Amino acid sequence: MAGRRAVILFLGPALLAIGIFFVVPVLAAFVLSFTDFDIYALGNFDFARFVGLKNYAQLLADPLFWKAFRNTLEFLLIGGPLSIGVSLGAALMIQSKLVRWKGFFRTAYFSPVVTTLVAVAVVWRFVYHPRFGILNYLLSLVGIRGVDWLGDQHWAMPAIILMAVWKNFGYNMVIFIAGIQNIPEELYEAASIDGAGRFAQFRSITIPLLAPTTVYISILTMIGYFQLFAEPYVMTQGGPLNSTLSVVLLMYQQGFRWWNMGYSAALAFVLFAFILIGSLIQSRIQKRWEA
């Protein structure tokens, strides 16, 4: 009995906090997604109606939602692998025996992760500036005519992807470094005695032994990238022509700009479903790999 009381005593505060700050709001949002809670309802709760699945039906028929969904997928499918690739490359370089000042590079590559996005965005807006930006200047040195990165509907998303990759790769890099350090040095020694070259070692030892780390990183990256928001919010506000509108940004606009809370809540649960499906697919792939 005393044991049970101790359990309640220790778990209670945490459960209470999770209950109040997580379970209740999520349930409330779920209920909200079946109502048409909007600006009128905010003024007078009697003006909210239960509308069943109408928000969901309207959402799936909304071309703007699908536009936002395609944009988010583009960001995820191009930015995700790119980010993981850059992280792996950076981790391998830093762990390479040839590199000196490892600590310095590790800190330098990690610093964008801990820098405030708003500050970063201000700098990148200068980088991307069509006339005075350093990016277009560098391109002009090799004879390429620059573009208006954030103002062109075809280039705005690539620009956002580039910035997001630069901002985030340091985090995954640190996890990769930990993964690489966990690979026993003897394996490489044995392989080199067997006559395996650098590339063969990389392919047959590093890659397979980093697989669990990679899966872990890719799931985390997917979940994070699905929730793309701050980058377009700060850089482009979703424009031009909605070319950088993400699902979460749309949710934010519907919820906080137009105050269509019911619709916005429905959007949140649809996004949740997509992330869930994505995670399930990835963990299924992982199981097949391990089997």
Added chain:
Amino acid sequence: MSPHPGARSIAFSAALLLAAFAGCGAPESGKTHITFWALGAEGEHVAKLIPGFTERHPDIDVRVQIIPWNAAHEKLLTAFAGGSLPDMCQLGNTWIPEFRTLNAIDNLSPWVARSSTVHDSSYFPGIWDTNVMDSLLYGVPWYVDTRVLFYRTDLLAASGVSSPPRSWEEWFDCSARMKKRYPESYANFFSTNNEWAPPVIMGLQEGSRLLKENNTLGDFSGPEFTSAMRAFTTFFKNEWAPVKTAQIVSVYQAFAEGYFAMYITGPWYIGEFKNRLPDSLQGKWMTAPLPGPNGGIGLSLAGGSSLVMFSRSAHKEAVWQLIEYLSGPETQLEFYRLTGDLPARIETWRDSSLAGNKFTAAFFEQLKHVVPTPKVPEWEQIAQKVREYVELITMNQYTVDEGLRSLDREVNVILEKRRWLLHGR
């Protein structure tokens, strides 16, 4: 990691609580504290006017908080939901219907009735009207803004046009002459990728009310707006205005290069053009009131910001004192000098700094011909839809009729709740 995260968080919470109490503080004896949210550049400058107020009212302490424009709307609604609105605020006058629907702002008519400084006769009627709903006043105009025509005098003259267009016919004719003279350039520029104002203005000029049946249904496919939209598309069909607006990186640069010669925009462009256009072009641009469909000055939008009093404020008397002070003729003039925002009071315009300014003269004329957009909380959302469809129509993705019918369908979905509130319940 701390070995006792629990203890640490308790200490942290305690510190937060203490800080919260400290924040409340004990008010200085006898002084009334009011909080005033001002937006963007206005917020930065209005603080300089406050000492003049506290000199006259030593018993009132004003705290000005600056809210950035692009986050203001969200912040105000969130503050309403959380019960943390300030005592008073600067509100874009198209937002007033929304906050009135929420019962967040007070009817100011009784205060005005007792006031010696604030009277409707001192203000531009169209601007005053944006603050009136069901014959009650919800805001006092603080500064005004509307759209007029900015144009390049040299390019028009070179095309054989001596004065800015005064009717749609002259506008088309002037555009055609310019195209002939400068085939590579455009007479006009409408930023259809992010602005809804020009087509809406033309609709209003043709007599469209934009919404119908007590603002519960879209009226964009009605005859007036359709006719305006046909006129608007003429500019694109004849290449009198570029369709691909995203190619224009900087309006200033394009205007300086003569890529276009006429542009409908607001008073902030006076300052921008003065600062950003090269010296060689100063003196080669001018402003003019908008041309109307059948000649004369056409209608434009009644824009600007008003000062509102929040219903939950506990210091309404003090709030009204501050509104009156900011609406006084001298304060209005001082505010114009600080910000360049056009004053809402007509008598302020007689001061030499405004009366002698050739660029603001067109605004003064235009402000006598302004109308509000429909006073429904959904207007901003509807305006975004209008912009979307106008852009699609100019890109030939829809014909005028198809596009406006689809627009009405979407607008009617947005207004469904309003119909239910007015009729359905």
